[in-house]
Amino acid sequence: MATIIDGRNSAAELNATTARRVAQLKKKGIVPGIAVILVGDDPASVIYTRNKDRKAKKLGIRSILKRFPADARQAEVLATIQEFNNDDRINAILVQSPLPSQLDETTLVQAIDPAKDVDGFHPVNVGKLYGNEEGNYPIPCTPRGIMTMLSKYQVPIAGSNAVIIGRSNLVGKPMLSLLTNANATVTMLNHLTPNPQYYTQNADLLIVGVGQPNFIHAADVKKGATVIDVGINRNSSGHLVGDVDFEDVQKVAAKITPVPGGVGPMTIASLMEQTVDLAEWSE
Amino acid sequence: MATIIDGRNSAAELNATTARRVAQLKKKGIVPGIAVILVGDDPASVIYTRNKDRKAKKLGIRSILKRFPADARQAEVLATIQEFNNDDRINAILVQSPLPSQLDETTLVQAIDPAKDVDGFHPVNVGKLYGNEEGNYPIPCTPRGIMTMLSKYQVPIAGSNAVIIGRSNLVGKPMLSLLTNANATVTMLNHLTPNPQYYTQNADLLIVGVGQPNFIHAADVKKGATVIDVGINRNSSGHLVGDVDFEDVQKVAAKITPVPGGVGPMTIASLMEQTVDLAEWSE
Missing domain, CATH: 3.40.50.720 (NAD(P)-binding Rossmann-like Domain)
Known part of the structure; x- marks a missing residue:
């Protein structure tokens, strides 16, 4: 019989390490911050973003869950991304998929500062992974x-x-x-x-x-x-x-x-x- | 016996189409322009960039071959890329490989405006190809x-x-x-x-x-x-x-x-x- 690769156990271990790293950063006065943008009320997305928000807070990470109504306009969401790009307290930004059809996901993802692209979906980060580039960059x-x-x-x-x-x-x-x-x-x-x-x-x-x-x-x-x-x-x-x-x-x-x-x-x-x-x- | 895929014939056909497209653009007052940056005297690179320059001119494309000595500094080459980025007469920029070891190819390629990255090596363009994105972007x-x-x-x-x-x-x-x-x-x-x-x-x-x-x-x-x-x-x-x-x-x-x-x-x-x-x- 096969060995079971235990994702819950692996995640618990990884989260413990992450919590320790957050504590270390706090000693230097740094609190990592994540901003999650959710548009609309897709039930799975609501649950998923809430889980991200809770887990982040539990690990000592500053977490902002920014919600928009399902009929949000592209310009509003873009403006919020720009605010987070310019906000030093936010290191990580993600736009939850799927998005309502009036929004252009490609444009929104490309508007995220590649250094804050925690999903690793920005073409600059995709290209670096693909090219096997050295240095630090986020990956999916x-x-x-x-x-x-x-x-x-x-x-x-x-x-x-x-x-x-x-x-x-x-x-x-x-x-x-x-x-x-x-x-x-x-x-x-x-x-x-x-x-x-x-x-x-x-x-x-x-x-x-x-x-x-x-x-x-x-x-x-x-x-x-x-x-x-x-x-x-x-x-x-x-x-x-x-x-x-x-x-x-x-x-x-x-x-x-x-x-x-x-x-x-x-x-x-x-x-x-x-x-x-x-x-x-x-x- | 196999059919021979004839690259010379295919290239001649493609070049004829390209020359016609250049002639069409000229009627609108547009002359496509390419700038090739060559650092040092690598014999193969000298021949290759010369062939690019000649072929471009033969097809009616404005071509600039910008040469640097083998000991060129990163800042000089970067400054030239920026000039070409800002030059409306130049639509296409490439930095010929290989480069002398004091130069950082990754940084130079990333300094090229992705809209002028005729080699298709910029991470933004690599990421678009990889993601099978719609729209126009250069590929290798x-x-x-x-x-x-x-x-x-x-x-x-x-x-x-x-x-x-x-x-x-x-x-x-x-x-x-x-x-x-x-x-x-x-x-x-x-x-x-x-x-x-x-x-x-x-x-x-x-x-x-x-x-x-x-x-x-x-x-x-x-x-x-x-x-x-x-x-x-x-x-x-x-x-x-x-x-x-x-x-x-x-x-x-x-x-x-x-x-x-x-x-x-x-x-x-x-x-x-x-x-x-x-x-x-x-x-």
Whole structure:
């Protein structure tokens, strides 16, 4: 049976480290600050931003949750981003997705000061990650959390064959960059890939984020592989499940993340970690 | 025997189109302008920048070749980039690689106005390509030239298995983005890939840029594949050769680029095309 990669435990450990770093900064008179912009009342976004706000405060981070009505105009949101850009007490800014259709997300993300872009979505930061540039810059938090777990569970990356299913800008593409930069051979599959098993059955590391329950079965997985499940779906009985048939796949995989309790908890923990990074880098 | 993908013919066609576009712009009083910055006397760079300068002038593009001695200081080169950024007659700026070691290439490239970044190396433009953003932005010229040839020779991309050997920021990575954005399944191999043939023998499209003669043989290639050779090497008898054993591979490939006369000629032609694009986009 596979080793379970425990995201809750990993997140608790990371949060403890983050809290210690915040305490250290406070001795120097620095309080890291994050500003989250939420437009409208999308229920998942309301919960998610509230969780970010609570977690930040719990760790000693200054947190501002700025809400706009669903019919907010682009200019208002832009003006708020500019205020946060110019506010020395704010080190980290994020605009919660999804946005109402009258708002242009690309323009809003590009308006964030790249040095405060805690989601790592600004093209300047995307380009640096892609180019494997040296120096400090933020990267998307879900892939960052995955890399932290892979390291904690001593999963070898260099020289491995990695396969990513799903090519989102949030997960698939930054994951591709991080693994490529760490000397893995990476294939990113999409819905047109004629022979996905050709790749998945040869993958030492399989990362799945397609939003479809039971998308990956034991027959798709190489014996001894590490399987990372980024999916969050609700099954017919209302339970949270990932994209991987966990019971089946854990028989062949060497290491596997569960859902819930795998990738999810690490994303907010990595967001908090990166908020403190941005505060330290801005000194 | 494979169809030869003729880069000289493709470049001549593209240059003819570019010259027509320049003539059209001139009727509106616009002359596209490119500024090339060369530091030092690297023989290949001297030849390459001279060829760019001549080709630009031949097509009716205003061309400035700004030379610095090998011991130029960072501040001088930066000041020149700023001048070109502020010069309305210049639409395209590039800094020729390689640079002497006292200069920081990353900083210089980032100093170029992204709207004038004709090489497509600025992180803002890299990030846009990576994110598959809509709108107009420059992309690296060698991959752009390859995409133009693939289109001209009607090589299907969507749904294909593509393999890229070499992961440079100039070729491998932007090629990965362009092919991924066009719905190919792409694997980028590196020197640590344990089983490269596993991937190459399944590749409908194989792109090779490693700088090693005879790196790819017929046994590595799927029957009917398209093979693009980005390598430029000199063999023991002093002749230019690519990374692919052309005589051997053309027996199994359906389409193949020769060296010389394949990817090479298309790179400068694509640079000229992109200079005119930048002039049109800036209107």
